Amino acid sequence: MLLKFTKMHGLGNDFVVVDAVSRKVFFNKQQIEKLSDRNWGIGFDQLLVVEPPTNPDMDFRYRIYNSDGSEVEHCGNGARCFAKFVLDRELTNKRIINVETKRGAIQLRVLDGGLVTVDMGAPSFDPNDLPFTAEPSDALYSIMAGDVEYFMTPVSVGNPHAVIKVDQLIDDEVATVGALIECHERFPRKVNVGFMQVISPDEIKLRVYERGVGETQACGTGACAAVVAGIKQGWLSPKVTAHLRGGDLHIEWQGDGSPILMTGPAEKVFEGQIYL
Numbered sequence: 001m002l003l004k005f006t007k008m009h010g011l012g013n014d015f016v017v018v019d020a021v022s023r024k025v026f027f028n029k030q031q032i033e034k035l036s037d038r039n040w041g042i043g044f045d046q047l048l049v050v051e052p053p054t055n056p057d058m059d060f061r062y063r064i065y066n067s068d069g070s071e072v073e074h075c076g077n078g079a080r081c082f083a084k085f086v087l088d089r090e091l092t093n094k095r096i097i098n099v100e101t102k103r104g105a106i107q108l109r110v111l112d113g114g115l116v117t118v119d120m121g122a123p124s125f126d127p128n129d130l131p132f133t134a135e136p137s138d139a140l141y142s143i144m145a146g147d148v149e150y151f152m153t154p155v156s157v158g159n160p161h162a163v164i165k166v167d168q169l170i171d172d173e174v175a176t177v178g179a180l181i182e183c184h185e186r187f188p189r190k191v192n193v194g195f196m197q198v199i200s201p202d203e204i205k206l207r208v209y210e211r212g213v214g215e216t217q218a219c220g221t222g223a224c225a226a227v228v229a230g231i232k233q234g235w236l237s238p239k240v241t242a243h244l245r246g247g248d249l250h251i252e253w254q255g256d257g258s259p260i261l262m263t264g265p266a267e268k269v270f271e272g273q274i275y276l
C-alpha cells in the first residue's frame with residue numbers, strides 16, 4: 001500500500017502524521033519501527049494517526065506511537081502538530097479543537113500567528129497513576145540508577161514522567177541515567193525521564209530522555225511534568241518558560257486540580273509517500 005504522510009516537528013521533536021479520516025489506515029509494531037528508522041524508513045520520534053472521533057462531542061481522535069512501536073497516552077508537541085495538520089488539510093476550520101486521546105479528551109486552541117495552546121489536563125502526583133512502586137509522599141523519591149542515588153518527582157500528565165533537578169545538564173548523564181531509569185523495575189510501564197536545571201522561578205532548562213525513543217530535541221509533556229514538579233516542590237512560579245534543546249515552551253499551572261496549559265509552535269517540514 002502507498003502511504004501518504006506529512007513530516008512535521010514541534011521544536012525538533014519530529015513526527016510523521018497520517019490522515020486516517022479520509023482513508024482507514026492501521027499499523028503494526030514492525031511497520032512503525034521500520035518507518036521510524038532514520039536509515040531504512042522516514043525517521044521520526046512519534047507517529048501520529050488522525051482518526052474520526054468515536055465520541056460525537058469530539059472533533060477527532062488521534063493515536064500516538066513511539067518510534068519503538070509502543071502506543072502512548074499523550075504527546076504535547078504532537079498535539080500542536082496535530083492541530084496544524086487538521087487545519088492545513090482542511091479536515092476542520094475550527095480554531096478550538098476537541099480531541100480524544102488515550103489519555104482522555106484534550107482541547108487545542110490555535111492562536112493568531114500559528115502558536116497552539118494545549119489544555120493538557122490536570123497532573124497527578126500519585127505514584128499509582130504512573131505507575132511507580134512507592135508509598136505516596138510529598139518529599140522527593142529516592143531511586144538508584146546503577147550505583148548512584150537520584151532524587152526525583154514522579155508525575156503523570158497522562159503519560160508517566162520522572163523529574164530530576166540537577167545543577168547542570170550533562171550529555172552523558174542524560175543518556176546513561178535516562179536509559180537506566182526509563183526501564184527501572186519500579187516503573188512497570190517504563191517512564192520518560194526529565195533533567196531540569198532551575199534558572200529562576202520562571203525559567204528552566206530541560207532535557208528529556210523519552211520512553212520508547214531516547215533523548216529528543218524537545219518533549220511537551222516532559223516540559224509540563226518538569227514545571228508542575230518544580231511548582232509542587234516550591235522552586236517555580238505558576239508561569240514558566242522551559243528552554244529545551246529545540247527551543248522554548250511556555251507552561252502555566254495554577255496548582256492542584258487545575259489543568260496545565262502549554263503554548264508553543266508547530267511546523268510542517270514536507271509531504272511524501274512511501275510503500276508500507
Ligand SMILES: N[C@@H](CCC[C@H](N)C(=O)O)C(=O)O
Nearest residue numbers: 075076077159211219220221
Ligand atoms: N514527545 C512527546 C511525548 C511522547 C510520548 C512519550 N515518549 C511516552 O512514551 O510517554 C511530547 O512532546 O510530549
